Amino acid sequence: MFVLKPDSTDLRFPPVELASPEGLLAVGGDLRAERLLEAYRHGIFPWYNPGQPILWWSPDPRAVLFPAKLRVSRSLDKTLRRGKFGVTLDTAFREVMEQCAAPRNRRAGPGTWITPEMIEAYCVLHQRGLAHSVEARHDGKLVGGLYGVALGGAFFGESMFTHETDASKVAFVQLVRQLAAWGFDFIDCQLPSAHLTSLGAEEIRRREFLERLEQALQQPGWPGRWRFEADPAILTGSHTPARP
Numbered sequence: 730m731f732v733l734k735p736d737s738t739d740l741r742f743p744p745v746e747l748a749s750p751e752g753l754l755a756v757g758g759d760l761r762a763e764r765l766l767e768a769y770r771h772g773i774f775p776w777y778n779p780g781q782p783i784l785w786w787s788p789d790p791r792a793v794l795f796p797a798k799l800r801v802s803r804s805l806d807k808t809l810r811r812g813k814f815g816v817t818l819d820t821a822f823r824e825v826m827e828q829c830a831a832p833r834n835r836r837a838g839p840g841t842w843i844t845p846e847m848i849e850a851y852c853v854l855h856q857r858g859l860a861h862s863v864e865a866r867h868d869g870k871l872v873g874g875l876y877g878v879a880l881g882g883a884f885f886g887e888s889m890f891t892h893e894t895d896a897s898k899v900a901f902v903q904l905v906r907q908l909a910a911w912g913f914d915f916i917d918c919q920l921p922s923a924h925l926t927s928l929g930a931e932e933i934r935r936r937e938f939l940e941r942l943e944q945a946l947q948q949p950g951w952p953g954r955w956r957f958e959a960d961p962a963i964l965t966g967s968h969t970p971a972r973p
Contacts, residue, residue, distance in 0.1 A: 733758030733785070740767045745787040745935065752788030759783070760850035762857065769878055769885055770946060772939050774919060778842050789935035792918035792925060796909035800929035801902055808895045809902060814865040814873070816903045818955040822855045823848065825862040825874040829888040843888060851887070854878060858952040865891075865900040873897040875904070882914040882948035883941075901928060907957055914945040 731743040733755050740763055748754040754773060758764055760783065768774060768785060777784040801809070808814075830843035854860035859880065865873035873896025875889035884904075891897035905916060905928075917938075918930045933941075 731755040733764075733783075735759045740764050742768060742771055742773055742785065745772055745939070748787045748789070752786045753784060754787050755785040756782050758785070760846060762850070762853050765850060765854065765878075766859070766880070769880055770942075772935065772942055774885065774887075775847070776842060776919075779844055786919075787935065788920060790932040791935055791938040792921040792930050792932055793938065793941075794905065794916040794918055794925065794928065794930040796905050796913060796916070798929045798931070799902065799905045799909075800927065802927070805895055805898055805902065809899060814867055814893075814896055814899045816900050816957070817864045817866070818904075818907075818957060819855070819861055821864050821871060821874075822860065822862040822876065823852055824871060825864060825876050825890070826851060826888075828871065828874065828890045828892075829876065831890065851876070851878075858954060861955050863900040863904045865896040867893055867896070874900050877916075879913075879950060879952075880946060881950045882912060882945035883917060884908055884913055884915075885917040886919070898928065903957070910958070911951055912948070914948075915941060 731747065731754065733742075735758060737758075742755055745754060760775065765775070771787075772791070773785050773787045775783050776786050826843060826848045830848065851860050855862070860876065860878050861884075862876040863874050864871055872893040873889070873891040875886060875897060877884055877886040879885070889897040889901065908916065916930075918925045921930065921932055
């Protein structure tokens, strides 16, 4: 197992081909912005439970969603068209992370894998215009959302939460449609889940993911604070975005 030293000036990770069958690549290190960005640029992300050292992963296969393959069910489409939820970008990043961190059943089991240390680290990336949140509100109350990191033409989804039916799905769909309008290549979903598969996520081999990531990183990207800029028809689904 490759061990990273905290506060080391060497931020390099081992080749992802050295990851375990489950995708575990390295342990230790820290969550400073430079290390996090180095990880994402090489298809690596942190995921660990409280009390554990930082664990770094690069699973094979990898779950991704290509914007042109977004799948919206009839019931979700009706919800989108009704406009039940107001959706915004980058207006409550810390609150979205805190809601994602609230204990509930999730892929990591009971409780949360989003530690206070992680919240602070990603807030630094948000301040640098590289981490973004999507907020879904109902009657002015935050009821769903998600956050992730954007580099070049890739968006790395980290976590989502919902307090009302379809709130997080509406936030995710509107994000994907905006990313399609901006020419993003893919949304990294990291690990497969029934929730994301229902929206069109699929699994690809790690080698293909890394090839696509290398291409996506050549784009200039959209750093800074985000706002929805697409035609409303794109966001509500009455327009089908072209394949990037």
